[in-house]
Amino acid sequence: MNISKWWEYITGGFLSFPDEGASPERYKILRRNIVTLMLIVTVVPISLMAFINHHQYQTSLKSEIINPLYVLANKTKHSFELFLEERLSTVRFIASAYSFKDLSDEKTMNRIFRILRKEVGGFVDLGLIDSRGIQVSYAGPYALLGKDYSKQSWFQEAAVSGAYISDVFMGYRQFPHIAIAAQHLEGEGNGWILRSTIDTKKFDNLIAAMGLDPHSDAFLVNNKGIFQTNSKFYGKVLEPCPFSVPQGTYGTYVIERKDHNGREILITYSHFLQPDYTLVMVRPRSAVLKTWFTLKSELFFIYIVSIALIILIVFKLTNIQVNRIKEADEKRELTFRELEHTQKISSIGRLAAGVAHEINNPLAIINEKAGLMKDLVEYTPDFQKRSKFLELTDSIIKTVERCRAITHRLLGFARRMEVEIELLDLNELLKDVYGFLEKESIFRDINVQFQFADALPRISSDRGQLQQVFLNILTNAFAAVEDGGSITITSWEEDLDNVATSVMDNGCGMSEETVKHIFEPFFTTKKGYGTGLGLPITYGIVKKLGGDIKVKSKQGEGTTFTVYLPKKSIRVSE
Amino acid sequence: MNTLKVLLVDDEEDFVTTLSERLQLRGIQAQSATDGESALRMIEDSPPQVAVVDVMMPGISGIEVLKRIKDQNPQIPVILLTGHGSTKEGIKGMQLGAFDYLMKPLNIDELIKKMEEAVKVS
Numbered sequence: 299m300n301i302s303k304w305w306e307y308i309t310g311g312f313l314s315f316p317d318e319g320a321s322p323e324r325y326k327i328l329r330r331n332i333v334t335l336m337l338i339v340t341v342v343p344i345s346l347m348a349f350i351n352h353h354q355y356q357t358s359l360k361s362e363i364i365n366p367l368y369v370l371a372n373k374t375k376h377s378f379e380l381f382l383e384e385r386l387s388t389v390r391f392i393a394s395a396y397s398f399k400d401l402s403d404e405k406t407m408n409r410i411f412r413i414l415r416k417e418v419g420g421f422v423d424l425g426l427i428d429s430r431g432i433q434v435s436y437a438g439p440y441a442l443l444g445k446d447y448s449k450q451s452w453f454q455e456a457a458v459s460g461a462y463i464s465d466v467f468m469g470y471r472q473f474p475h476i477a478i479a480a481q482h483l484e485g486e487g488n489g490w491i492l493r494s495t496i497d498t499k500k501f502d503n504l505i506a507a508m509g510l511d512p513h514s515d516a517f518l519v520n521n522k523g524i525f526q527t528n529s530k531f532y533g534k535v536l537e538p539c540p541f542s543v544p545q546g547t548y549g550t551y552v553i554e555r556k557d558h559n560g561r562e563i564l565i566t567y568s569h570f571l572q573p574d575y576t577l578v579m580v581r582p583r584s585a586v587l588k589t590w591f592t593l594k595s596e597l598f599f600i601y602i603v604s605i606a607l608i609i610l611i612v613f614k615l616t617n618i619q620v621n622r623i624k625e626a627d628e629k630r631e632l633t634f635r636e637l638e639h640t641q642k643i644s645s646i647g648r649l650a651a652g653v654a655h656e657i658n659n660p661l662a663i664i665n666e667k668a669g670l671m672k673d674l675v676e677y678t679p680d681f682q683k684r685s686k687f688l689e690l691t692d693s694i695i696k697t698v699e700r701c702r703a704i705t706h707r708l709l710g711f712a713r714r715m716e717v718e719i720e721l722l723d724l725n726e727l728l729k730d731v732y733g734f735l736e737k738e739s740i741f742r743d744i745n746v747q748f749q750f751a752d753a754l755p756r757i758s759s760d761r762g763q764l765q766q767v768f769l770n771i772l773t774n775a776f777a778a779v780e781d782g783g784s785i786t787i788t789s790w791e792e793d794l795d796n797v798a799t800s801v802m803d804n805g806c807g808m809s810e811e812t813v814k815h816i817f818e819p820f821f822t823t824k825k826g827y828g829t830g831l832g833l834p835i836t837y838g839i840v841k842k843l844g845g846d847i848k849v850k851s852k853q854g855e856g857t858t859f860t861v862y863l864p865k866k867s868i869r870v871s872e
Numbered sequence: 873m874n875t876l877k878v879l880l881v882d883d884e885e886d887f888v889t890t891l892s893e894r895l896q897l898r899g900i901q902a903q904s905a906t907d908g909e910s911a912l913r914m915i916e917d918s919p920p921q922v923a924v925v926d927v928m929m930p931g932i933s934g935i936e937v938l939k940r941i942k943d944q945n946p947q948i949p950v951i952l953l954t955g956h957g958s959t960k961e962g963i964k965g966m967q968l969g970a971f972d973y974l975m976k977p978l979n980i981d982e983l984i985k986k987m988e989e990a991v992k993v994s
Contacts, residue, residue, distance in 0.1 A: 655928075658955035658976045659884055665977035666890035673897045702977055720963070 329620045336612045341605060348601045352594070359590045364552055367566045367579065367586070370508060371550050374516070375568040375577045377504050381420075382573070385496055386461055386478050388418050393482040393492040401426045401492070402435050411437035414494075422475060422495040427453070429488050438495070447493075456481050456491050463573040466498055466526045466535060474498045474527075474535045476573075498535075501527045514581040519543055521574040531580070532557075543567050543576050554583060654705035661701050668694035719758050719867045724789055724797060725750045727761060731768040732787070735776060744776065745784040754789055757797055758867040763839045770836040771801045771859045778805025778857060796845075796862050804856040813851050843867060877901040878987060879920040881911040881937060882953065883929045894980055900987075908932025912940055919945055922990045924983070926953045927961045927973075935965060942969045949990035953978070 392401075392410060400406050411424045423438020431448025447453040456462040456479040464477040479493040505516050505527060518526035523539045525532075532540050540558045543565075544551070550568040557563050562583040569576050584591065672691035675681050725748075732739075732746060739746050775785050785803045792798040808816070808823075815821040817837045840847045844864045851857040878900060882888045885906050892902035903920065905911035908931055915923070923941060927934035938950050952965045952973040962973040971990040974983060 655955040659887070662955075662976040662978065663884060663886045663890070666887055666894065669980055670890050670894050670897075673894050677897055698977055702975075706975070 325620050325624050328623070329616055332616045332619065333612055336616065337609065340608045340612070344601070344604060344608070348597065352597065355593060355597070356590070359593070360587070363586055363590065364564070367552055367564065367581070368550050371566045371568045371577060371579050374504060374508050374579075375550070375570060377507070378501070378518070378575070378577065379570055379572075381500060381504065382463055382478070382570075385418070385420065385494070386463060386480065388414065389478055389492055389494050390461065390480040392424075393480045398426070398428075398482070398484070398490050404435060404437075407435045407437045420496050420500050422497050425493045427491045427493055429490055452477060452479060453491065456493075457489065465520045465524070465573065468536065498527065508579070510579070510581075511585060513585050514579070516577070516579040518575045518577055521545055521576075526575060539578075543578055545569075545576070650708040654708040657701070658705055661698055661705070665695065665698045668698065719760055721756050721758050722761050722764075723754070723756050724764075724799060724863070725754055727764055728768060728787055728789065728799065731765055731772060734769060735772055738776060739785075742776075742781045744779060744782070747784065747786045749786060749788040751790045751797075754791060754797060755865055757863055757865045759843050759863060760867075763843065764863075767836050767839050767861065768799070768801070770832045771861070774832070774859075775801050775803040775805065775857070778807070779803045780805065792862055795866070796864055798860055798862045800858055800860040802856065802858040807853040807855050807857055808851040809853050813849055816849065817847075875899060875901050876922070876987060876991065877920045878903070879911065879914060879923045880904045881906075881908070881923065881929070881934070882926040883907060884926075891978075891980075895984070898980075898984065900984070908934075908937045911937055915941065915945060915948070919948060922949050922951065922971075922987045924951045924953060924987070926976075927965065928955065935961065935968065938965055938968055938970055947994060949994045951983075951986055951990060 392414075396406070396410070401410075407424065407426065411421070414421045414424065423436065423440060423442070425433050425438070425442060426435040427447055428434050431446055431450075431453050433442055433445045433447065436443045452462050452464055460481045460483075462477075462479045466474045466476050468474060475495045476498060477493060477495050479491050481489045481491050483489040501518065508516055510516055515530045515532065517529040517532070517539075519539050520526055523542060525535050525537050525539055528535050529539075541555075544553075544567070548569050548571065550566065552564055552566045554562070554564055557580070564581050564583050564586050566579040566581070567576050668691050672688060672695070675684055675687045675691065681687065728750075729748070732748075738744070772785075772787075779785060783804050785801065787799070787801050789797065789799045812823060816833050818834065837847055840861055840863070844867060846862045848860045848862075849857065850860075878895065880888045880892050880895075880902055881904070882891075883906055888904035888906060892904045895902040903914060903918075905914055908929060911923070911925070912932075914920075923937075925934045925937050929937075932940075934952060938952065941948055941950055946969075949971040950965075950969070952962060952970045953976055954962050954973055955976050965973055971993070972986055974986065
């Protein structure tokens, strides 16, 4: 129920348009409805599709772009872990492989340290610390022998958990270092500790190995948010990191946020198990999502261009369509009016013919009676008041003659409605037709010349129809010439069977394109007041009478219409 | 010069009687009939040299009268009268053998000239 009501509402609103009579409004509404409907059925699906595509691309592309970040962060984290684990294992191994006594010996210590530097790398010094926290043996660049570590926290931690990796600290030479320590437990719970300092230059190498672009950054922070390596953008080693990194989760995560400079960044972070470090990789969002943004802007561009194109075409097409409908309506109305007019004229013609005929009979009686009166006066020798009587009868006969002229004119008008063949003099007919326009030619100072063939044979044709033909052609010629222009009407015998008449003017002329169309119905150059029927009717009549019509024209020079007519009408037997 | 003998046929009695009187004044022997039947009868009784027949008549029309004359007395020329000017009837009449047609109201001199021509030709 509801659906059908809605459907009715929609179709009623958009698909219908007012019936005739609503005049210009009607076409506005029609245009609006067509445009709306066409835009709805084209723009809505395209927009919907664009929206869905956008979403799908976004999800799939983002995951595809972000995955490599995980992989890279994980790989680098493992490299770090491996590096540290290797160092710690080495120290542990030495602590296990050698006795306290061996290591107390400076020579052995130095030898081990030399091998370490050569084979493993990254070691800065190596020291042996007894259970009381005193450094008893040392190999390295500093004079640390005899130093007491018992109060330091790392010593306590190493004593408790057996191994220790420190945060980064500045050594005596102002180089960042870390310290690793491994405890060796003796029989009675007494333990000694082997401690080594490691240069963190290797950290920088590992970060450089990530091969990041110039706008990206990667660094290590500890659990207090202190830089463990230099950061390109956010600070030096041992300075606090300007933004907080989530703590306490083992794994790799990506978050989107703005940094303290307002730059949109993607942060990838990954926690180490030991030591409590976090590898942080910072990449600007724009660089990471560059492909996506490019694709997005391309999609958007295509969308906008297609929408613009659709709108343009919809408007253009609708305009053409509606204008065509409008023109067709107007033409139809004109034709109707023309038809109505013709019918009116035709019925007036019939009426006039009837009246003329009816009047001719009584006129004939009056004529004869008056004639007889005149005869009697003339034939009687001494008729009293003879001259007065003759004057009176002559006056009656003259008046009858006048009435006769009127009825003949009426009959002539009526005859134009139907084809009636008679023998006629074309030159005379042309002069008659010119008579209609004579006043205009004088008023406008148009020079009309006649070049008639002297002995033009009479032709059988329809006088009324031919009058219309030449009246149309002459009217066109008058419309084409300017005031003071000239028109030449020529007649000649074309061949044994045909005569011809041409009407030549020196008016504005027509383009080739116009000449091609002038005999087509409804083609008119008289914008606004032409019916486009004059020449087609003319053409139709000439053809009906068995003749032909030709036109020659040159823009700016003038036009010549030539009408060929058969001497004997092909319709004479009707 | 022989007196011309003509028959005038028109349903308007006023017209034919007045016209015949005028012709007689001019020395022409004119008879008149007001319908087709009596006209044909009169032709049987005493054939005229020329017949002047109105096209539009009740009963037997002028065209019908023309046909019968051309059937039975083809030597008698017929001049048609019409109120319509040069109409189809006039042309039809010419095709059926009428000598000519004239428009009402008539010019009497023109009529006499046409009648003389007709007699001369036939």
